[in-house]
Amino acid sequence: MAGLEVRGASFTYRGVGGDVAALxxxxxxxxxxxxxxxxxxxxxxxxxxxxxxxxxLSPSQGEVAVGGTPVAGPRLTTALIxxxxxxxxxxxxxANAALGLQVRRIGRVERLERARASLARVGLGxxxxxYPGELSGGMRQRLAxxxxxxxxxDLLLMDxxxxxLDALTREDLxxxxxxxxxxxxxxxxxxxxxxxxxxxxxxxxxxxTPRPGRAAAEIDNPRMGEPGYRDTPEFYERCAELRHLxxxxxxxxxxxxxxxxxx
Amino acid sequence: MTGSxxxxxxxxxxxxxxxxVGWQLLSWAVGSPALPGPLPALAAFVTxxxxxxxxxxxxxxxxxxxxxxxGTVLAVPLGLVLxxxxxxxxxxxxxxxxxxxxxxxxxxxxxxxxxGLGDTSKIVLITLIVFFQLLVTARDASxxxxxxxxxxxxxxxAGRADVFRHVVFPATLPDIFTALRIGTxxxxxxxxxxxxxxxxxxxxxxIVDAWGRLSYDAMFAGIIGMALLGVALYEALEFAEARxxxxxxxxx
Numbered sequence: 001m002a003g004l005e006v007r008g009a010s011f012t013y014r015g016v017g018g019d020v021a022a023l024x025x026x027x028x029x030x031x032x033x034x035x036x037x038x039x040x041x042x043x044x045x046x047x048x049x050x051x052x053x054x055x056x057l058s059p060s061q062g063e064v065a066v067g068g069t070p071v072a073g074p075r076l077t078t079a080l081i082x083x084x085x086x087x088x089x090x091x092x093x094x095a096n097a098a099l100g101l102q103v104r105r106i107g108r109v110e111r112l113e114r115a116r117a118s119l120a121r122v123g124l125g126x127x128x129x130x131y132p133g134e135l136s137g138g139m140r141q142r143l144a145x146x147x148x149x150x151x152x153x154d155l156l157l158m159d160x161x162x163x164x165l166d167a168l169t170r171e172d173l174x175x176x177x178x179x180x181x182x183x184x185x186x187x188x189x190x191x192x193x194x195x196x197x198x199x200x201x202x203x204x205x206x207x208x209t210p211r212p213g214r215a216a217a218e219i220d221n222p223r224m225g226e227p228g229y230r231d232t233p234e235f236y237e238r239c240a241e242l243r244h245l246x247x248x249x250x251x252x253x254x255x256x257x258x259x260x261x262x263x
Numbered sequence: 264m265t266g267s268x269x270x271x272x273x274x275x276x277x278x279x280x281x282x283x284v285g286w287q288l289l290s291w292a293v294g295s296p297a298l299p300g301p302l303p304a305l306a307a308f309v310t311x312x313x314x315x316x317x318x319x320x321x322x323x324x325x326x327x328x329x330x331x332x333x334g335t336v337l338a339v340p341l342g343l344v345l346x347x348x349x350x351x352x353x354x355x356x357x358x359x360x361x362x363x364x365x366x367x368x369x370x371x372x373x374x375x376x377x378x379g380l381g382d383t384s385k386i387v388l389i390t391l392i393v394f395f396q397l398l399v400t401a402r403d404a405s406x407x408x409x410x411x412x413x414x415x416x417x418x419x420x421a422g423r424a425d426v427f428r429h430v431v432f433p434a435t436l437p438d439i440f441t442a443l444r445i446g447t448x449x450x451x452x453x454x455x456x457x458x459x460x461x462x463x464x465x466x467x468x469x470i471v472d473a474w475g476r477l478s479y480d481a482m483f484a485g486i487i488g489m490a491l492l493g494v495a496l497y498e499a500l501e502f503a504e505a506r507x508x509x510x511x512x513x514x515x
Contacts, residue, residue, distance in 0.1 A: 051414075054418050055418075056414055056417060056418055073420075074417060074418055074419065074420040074421075075420075076420060078418075079418075080415065080418040082411060082415060084411070086411075086415045087415075088412065088415075088416070088429060088430065088433070089510050090433040090434065090436075090508070090510045091429075091433075091510075099416070099419060099429065100419040100420070102429075103416070103419045103420050103421045103425050103429070104419075104420060130513075131509070131510045131513045133510060133513050134513050147419075151419075
């Protein structure tokens with residue numbers, strides 16, 4: 001069971017130039033096996049939300065629970081996928097895929113077997129001896145996914161995982177993410193800047209307000225995951241709806257989206 | 264692999280040829296017995312090597328290797344820990360800033376008095392020098408590790424030891440090798456100084472002794488020995504780095 005519950009969580013970064021309230025009393029409930037997308041302007045605390053859910057930060061107020069248990073540190077079957085940094089450039093593709101298992105003290109034979117299986121699943125089976133520096137951006141994110149699969153993660157937290165990719169590679173990987181979810185039915189929280197990506201991969205899309213982050217609005221997207229959804233009129237309607245919601249929050253078309261500290 | 268080895272050998276031979284020709288020209292131009300040409304020097308190197316040179320080369324090599332090993336083993340873990348621990352660093356940093364710029368070689372007389380004229384004083388002096396160069400490098404390199412790399416491994420459930428093993432150590436290794444390479448040059452230079460001042464063993468002694476006897480060919484045989492020692496150390500580090508930091512050589 002890997003439902004995520006965030007109850008009134010607040011988090012403030014203490015910085016040199018003053019404190020920044022990244023999240024303020026955020027409430028969010030993700031059911032076990034539910035894929036949601038989180039979208040919002042820069043500085044709305046999306047990344048902080050994921051760090052809290054991953055157990056890398058503790059909320060200054062409120063509570064975060066996964067599968068009904070309060071999060072007190074990194075959880076064995078939570079996987080966090082980043083836009084970059086997630087891979088270790090000094091380890092081969094195979095060693096990167098197996099890293100989570102190695103940290104968990106899984107024996108070498110089983111570790112490599114599981115890592116190889118998950119590499120094959122994301123189409124990187126032939127690259128196990130390469131280094132991340134030799135891979136394209138899309139392949140790197142496939143590798144990050146393979147690491148999560150090797151962990152048999154039931155909660156996937158993704159922080160703008162595809163935002164550095166070109167449009168074609170991006171759609172390719174969106175399809176892979178969807179396919180994996182359809183097969184595995186893990187709980188999935190995808191933080192993204194892209195409206196289309198949010199609607200394609202989130203059964204619910206949560207809109208966060210800028211600093212401090214709060215859940216401002218939410219759209220239901222029940223047909224997410226149906227074959228060919230990307231080409232249906234309903235998909236475009238959802239995207240338009242989401243764009244209006246974001247405009248109301250000042251994220252698109254509205255005021256300047258300044259990504260800096262408080263002045 | 265063999266291709267790169269051949270290329271390296273050809274490069275070395277070419278460079279050696281250029282140096283030898285330059286040396287010969289310089290020797291002709293200077294016209295002094297203190298600067299013999301490469302041929303008599305190399306001949307002296309070859310003839311003296313088997314008889315009296317190699318024990319000196321061996322003791323020099325032993326000293327510098329012991330000092331580099333000792334300095335590395337002491338400095339790298341300490342530097343990495345300091346770089347990752349702001350609290351320890353706050354205590355240690357002022358001490359490093361005060362002691363690093365002091366030229367360690369000035370302690371040679373003190374070390375000779377306290378530790379005698381044998382291996383110990385020389386090894387301690389070179390260890391000190393290597394230690395500080397590596398300490399500062401390891402500390403700075405481990406501070407510069409992107410926080411994201413550490414967070415990503417911690418998100419997998421890694422504890423402190425895992426973070427060191429999987430992130431801090433491999434991430435800083437290329438910088439440590441660079442510091443080692445620079446430190447090796449300094450180490451051989453200081454070794455010469457220490458050996459030339461005290462004791463009756465080592466290439467430094469051999470060179471200065473030959474100089475005193477006005478035996479310039481033998482002096483240059485010693486100089487060649489010292490140069491070979493430096494090159495061998497440098498190449499050994501190059502080889503180790505190629506093995507341990509393969510990832511830095513991909514995609515170029």
